[in-house]
Amino acid sequence: xxxxxxxxxxxxxxxxxxxxLPARRLLSDAxxxxxxxxxxxxxxxxxxxxxCTVLVDGRxxxxxxxxxxSAVDAEITTxxxxxxxxxxxxxxxxxxxxxxxxxxxxxxxxxxxxxxTTITAGLRDNPDPTEDEAREMIAGNLxxxxxxxxxxxxxxxxxxxxxxxx
Amino acid sequence: xxxxxxxRVEDQRFLRGRGRYxxxxxxxxxxxxxxxxxxxxxxxxxxxxxxxxxxDVDGVRLVWTHEDLGGGxxxxxxxxxxxxxxxxxxxxxxxxxxxxxxxxxYVGEAIALVVADDRYLAEDAVGRIKVSYEFxxxxxxxxxxxxxxxxxxxxxxxxxxxxxEQANGDAGAAIASAPHTxxxxxxxxxxxxxxxxxxxxxxxxxxxxxxxxxxxxxxxxTGVRAAVAAKLGLDLGQVEVVTPDVGGGFGVKINHPxxxxxxxxxxxxxxxxxxxxxxxRREHFISSAHERAQQHHVEVGYDDEGRVLxxxxxxxxxxxxxxxxxxxxPIITSTQLLGPYKPGAYRVVFESLYTNTVMxxxxxxxxxxxxxxVMERTMDAIAAALGKDRTDVRAANFIQPDEFxxxxxxxxxxxxxxxxxxxxxxxxxxxxxxxxxxEEFPAFREEMAREGRRVGIGLACYVEGTGVGPYEGAHVHIxxxxxxxxxxxxxxxxxxxxxxxxxxxxxxLGVPFxxxxxxxxxxxxxxxxxxxxxxxxxxxxxxxxxxxxxxAREKVLKIAxxxxxxxxxxxxxxxxxxxxxxxxxxxxxxxVAVLSNPLRYAFDEASKAATQFxxxxxxxxxxxxxxxxxxxxxxxxxxxxxxxxxxxxxxIVETDPDTAEITILKYAVVHDCGNLINPMIVEGQIQGxxxxxxxxxxxxxxxxxxSGQLVxxxxxxxxxxxxxxxxxxxxxxxxxxxxxxxxxGIKGAGEAGxxxxxxxxxxxxxxxxxxxxxxxxxxxxxxxxxRLQHASVAVDEEPA
Numbered sequence: 001x002x003x004x005x006x007x008x009x010x011x012x013x014x015x016x017x018x019x020x021l022p023a024r025r026l027l028s029d030a031x032x033x034x035x036x037x038x039x040x041x042x043x044x045x046x047x048x049x050x051x052c053t054v055l056v057d058g059r060x061x062x063x064x065x066x067x068x069x070s071a072v073d074a075e076i077t078t079x080x081x082x083x084x085x086x087x088x089x090x091x092x093x094x095x096x097x098x099x100x101x102x103x104x105x106x107x108x109x110x111x112x113x114x115x116x117t118t119i120t121a122g123l124r125d126n127p128d129p130t131e132d133e134a135r136e137m138i139a140g141n142l143x144x145x146x147x148x149x150x151x152x153x154x155x156x157x158x159x160x161x162x163x164x165x166x
Numbered sequence: 167x168x169x170x171x172x173x174r175v176e177d178q179r180f181l182r183g184r185g186r187y188x189x190x191x192x193x194x195x196x197x198x199x200x201x202x203x204x205x206x207x208x209x210x211x212x213x214x215x216x217x218x219x220x221x222d223v224d225g226v227r228l229v230w231t232h233e234d235l236g237g238g239x240x241x242x243x244x245x246x247x248x249x250x251x252x253x254x255x256x257x258x259x260x261x262x263x264x265x266x267x268x269x270x271x272y273v274g275e276a277i278a279l280v281v282a283d284d285r286y287l288a289e290d291a292v293g294r295i296k297v298s299y300e301f302x303x304x305x306x307x308x309x310x311x312x313x314x315x316x317x318x319x320x321x322x323x324x325x326x327x328x329x330x331e332q333a334n335g336d337a338g339a340a341i342a343s344a345p346h347t348x349x350x351x352x353x354x355x356x357x358x359x360x361x362x363x364x365x366x367x368x369x370x371x372x373x374x375x376x377x378x379x380x381x382x383x384x385x386x387x388t389g390v391r392a393a394v395a396a397k398l399g400l401d402l403g404q405v406e407v408v409t410p411d412v413g414g415g416f417g418v419k420i421n422h423p424x425x426x427x428x429x430x431x432x433x434x435x436x437x438x439x440x441x442x443x444x445x446x447r448r449e450h451f452i453s454s455a456h457e458r459a460q461q462h463h464v465e466v467g468y469d470d471e472g473r474v475l476x477x478x479x480x481x482x483x484x485x486x487x488x489x490x491x492x493x494x495x496p497i498i499t500s501t502q503l504l505g506p507y508k509p510g511a512y513r514v515v516f517e518s519l520y521t522n523t524v525m526x527x528x529x530x531x532x533x534x535x536x537x538x539x540v541m542e543r544t545m546d547a548i549a550a551a552l553g554k555d556r557t558d559v560r561a562a563n564f565i566q567p568d569e570f571x572x573x574x575x576x577x578x579x580x581x582x583x584x585x586x587x588x589x590x591x592x593x594x595x596x597x598x599x600x601x602x603x604x605e606e607f608p609a610f611r612e613e614m615a616r617e618g619r620r621v622g623i624g625l626a627c628y629v630e631g632t633g634v635g636p637y638e639g640a641h642v643h644i645x646x647x648x649x650x651x652x653x654x655x656x657x658x659x660x661x662x663x664x665x666x667x668x669x670x671x672x673x674x675l676g677v678p679f680x681x682x683x684x685x686x687x688x689x690x691x692x693x694x695x696x697x698x699x700x701x702x703x704x705x706x707x708x709x710x711x712x713x714x715x716x717x718a719r720e721k722v723l724k725i726a727x728x729x730x731x732x733x734x735x736x737x738x739x740x741x742x743x744x745x746x747x748x749x750x751x752x753x754x755x756x757x758v759a760v761l762s763n764p765l766r767y768a769f770d771e772a773s774k775a776a777t778q779f780x781x782x783x784x785x786x787x788x789x790x791x792x793x794x795x796x797x798x799x800x801x802x803x804x805x806x807x808x809x810x811x812x813x814x815x816x817x818i819v820e821t822d823p824d825t826a827e828i829t830i831l832k833y834a835v836v837h838d839c840g841n842l843i844n845p846m847i848v849e850g851q852i853q854g855x856x857x858x859x860x861x862x863x864x865x866x867x868x869x870x871x872x873s874g875q876l877v878x879x880x881x882x883x884x885x886x887x888x889x890x891x892x893x894x895x896x897x898x899x900x901x902x903x904x905x906x907x908x909x910x911g912i913k914g915a916g917e918a919g920x921x922x923x924x925x926x927x928x929x930x931x932x933x934x935x936x937x938x939x940x941x942x943x944x945x946x947x948x949x950x951x952x953r954l955q956h957a958s959v960a961v962d963e964e965p966a
Contacts, residue, residue, distance in 0.1 A: 002224045038190035039183020043362040044447040079183035097181040102557030106370035108660030110362045110413025147857030148889040
């Protein structure tokens with residue numbers, strides 16, 4: 001008894017990837033284990049914590065609630081794709097990443113990728129949020145370390161950095 | 167660098183998606199995946215396990231039940247897991263087997279292990295194992311455990327694992343002769359650490375060298391290493407444990423070895439291929455560990471000022487189905503209950519009881535939140551009975567700044583005297599009252615009342631034993647590049663050690679912060695260590711790193727003095743360069759490192775300077791008799807006893823008169839953990855602790871039904887706070903009373919934020935409602951029902 005496999009072509013952070021996967025393979029597992037993009041983390045596998053959030057065609061999606069085979073026609077962005085080219089090999093931190101570094105917006109770092117992708121999408125829709133709107137923006141993600149105070153600060157600071165850079 | 171809010175160096179990796187957590191290890195390489203069959207029953211005898219359907223499943227490599235363990239060189243695999251912290255009063259300690267033998271004692275207990283080509287297949291296979299059970303009556307909750315109509319373990323009478331009594335003075339006599347007395351019954355329910363990353367272990371057996379490498383998401387790499395070696399019948403030198411990035415611990419990852427932590431290495435060795443186990447969220451809820459559940463009965467005698475003359479506390483601690491972590495939790499509760507106060511006499515007695523539920527091991531705060539809650543409820547009750555301000559009653563009971571060191575006459579969790587090192591509680595209280603607006607609150611309450619709104623204010627004080635022994639060590643190595651590599655054995659799960667420890671080294675050694683790299687939790691780099699728990703990392707490893715860096719510095723000065731033909735006393739090290747004060751003569755640390763290691767063979771330009779024809783006095787041995795090659799320093803820090811940090815929290819809450827919803831209007835923290843290495847990190851720890859405390863006080867509980875099923879074992883039903891639940895207005899102020907016990911004057915901060923939460927919310931909600939809250943956590947529904955009860959009591963009491 002073996003599972004039927006499908007040839008899946010995923011576009012992640014602008015690059016095409018190919019994999020042969022069973023239909024039930026979660027997008028989160030495919031990104032992490034088949035494509036080796038381990039920046040996306042899995043915290044609950046039932047769509048509540050938000051750690052696995054990636055952008056699918058620019059919109060935040062829980063990658064643990066989506067099958068990889070359903071993502072074939074989409075543009076996927078993971079935390080690795082938030083780095084901005086600056087001529088160096090490593091690239092520079094994107095505005096949201098930079099803000100987290102400045103505001104101590106992370107401790108263990110496990111939930112962080114989901115916050116970074118969520119906030120990136122949030123600031124695209126609302127580039128200049130109030131504090132209330134910043135809180136609303138992150139209200140679907142769980143963090144057990146920070147108590148959120150510095151994540152809210154990071155959202156506001158990210159908006160400033162994005163403004164400075166544009 | 168000490169005391170500066172330096173940005174964290176580890177964040178670059180984390181923010182770029184380059185953290186390396188346990189499930190990231192060996193990605194892209196061949197690795198097999200394990201899944202575990204867990205008991206669906208809280209209490210049952212295993213009659214038969216049928217695995218015949220499983221081996222047919224394509225991709226399945228191995229299926230084990232208890233029968234399969236214990237062969238070859240690993241007989242210990244068939245024995246129960248270790249009882250980590252034995253205690254003479256733990257007369258009936260019990261631990262589980264790696265895979266259940268004959269009986270299961272909680273829903274979630276491991277019964278069988280499957281290893282397959284991927285996790286999906288392994289879970290398919292687990293679903294095909296058939297187990298027949300003979301059901302036994304489950305013991306769920308402390309009431310059932312105390313009643314002991316049924317037993318969890320046949321050979322443990324009354325379900326009592328341990329009974330311990332401690333006393334200082336004659337509390338009974340003091341209470342009997344006191345002008346006033348009170349008795350209280352108080353309760354706290356279960357909660358759990360619940361890190362965003364669960365447990366996980368990866369193991370690789372290297373058949374060529376006969377060595378095992380284990381990556382595990384733990385708070386103690388050396389503990390796991392010793393346990394794995396013992397269980398697998400390997401020499402310690404054959405096992406290395408590497409702690410990767412850990413996605414939060416909060417206490418639960420200090421327990422070890424988990425069944426999977428020995429099964430996965432054993433399977434990897436058996437199969438000759440790497441094996442990985444990463445639990446899912448439900449598994450974390452039902453098969454890791456919880457904490458907190460206790461019931462207390464308090465008798466207290468006090469004078470007209472509210473001074474406690476005698477305090478007698480009897481309590482019952484739910485340790486779950488097993489006691490791998492001994493009775494550390496109730497010991498901490500029983501001693502840390504005293505907080506910043508000095509009762510005239512104190513007696514405490516507890517029983518640690520078995521139930522057919524997940525075992526209880528430390529969760530951030532580790533027994534302290536319950537103790538704080540009991541003491542602070544008692545203080546509030548005294549204030550209410552005397553009609554006094556709650557802060558005045560506390561002030562009347564404080565240990566005074568000139569009374570340190572203060573010996574409580576009890577034995578603490580580390581087997582040492584409970585002796586406080588330093589603190590200034592009256593000063594903290596002044597700060598707290600100012601920060602929360604204690605004096606202004608009555609006017610605010612009236613103003614709110616006029617709008618039909620109900621508010622209350624509460625406070626809670628605690629003292630936290632931090633930095634417990636036995637020891638930690640550090641190794642500091644200055645490479646020929648001038649880079650400084652630092653290793654300490656305890657582990658990191660978000661505390662920013664790579665930053666705060668580098669700050670310590672930069673200061674002690676006189677090197678740029680950027681040139682220091684810190685590694686934690688890797689037994690290859692520092693095999694002697696204890697672990698990260700009890701807010702001990704900064705105190706223990708921070709001190710050890712400071713001492714090791716000073717040793718390296720001594721060596722630097724010795725060699726540099728030789729090279730520069732100067733006296734050591736005339737040298738200074740600034741920015742990684744040693745120079746003779748007031749002259750141009752200097753040598754950089756990299757060159758000193760080259761000179762420290764006399765070479766026969768050159769491998770680059772720098773090393774040419776250290777070969778045998780270029781350095782050394784031909785009349786002396788190249789390495790002096792009392793020296794070693796290499797520019798290194800190693801040292802250990804082992805304190806006589808714990809440091810005692812302290813703090814006070816206050817909160818203003820609003821309770822909805824109709825829905826009983828509880829809203830936080832303002833939260834204030836005054837915190838004293840001695841000198842701060844990095845105030846930004848300390849503040850982050852407190853903010854996170856407060857949020858976790860809010861969860862524990864108002865939202866989180868483990869909902870077991872009467873058959874022992876955990877009915878809320880998911881993030882949908884176990885309500886951890888989102889940003890919407892944590893206080894918007896959180897004010898933090900610090901007092902810095904240095905500890906005299908260590909060279910940096912520091913105390914721990916990790917657990918502080920969470921300790922007084924249940925106490926402070928109970929205080930504030932009681933204040934808002936006008937009746938005493940005696941059971942925590944409290945939900946709007948609980949509060950609503952309490953209102954109905956108190957209303958009906960009030961009606962009953964009205965004269966006819």
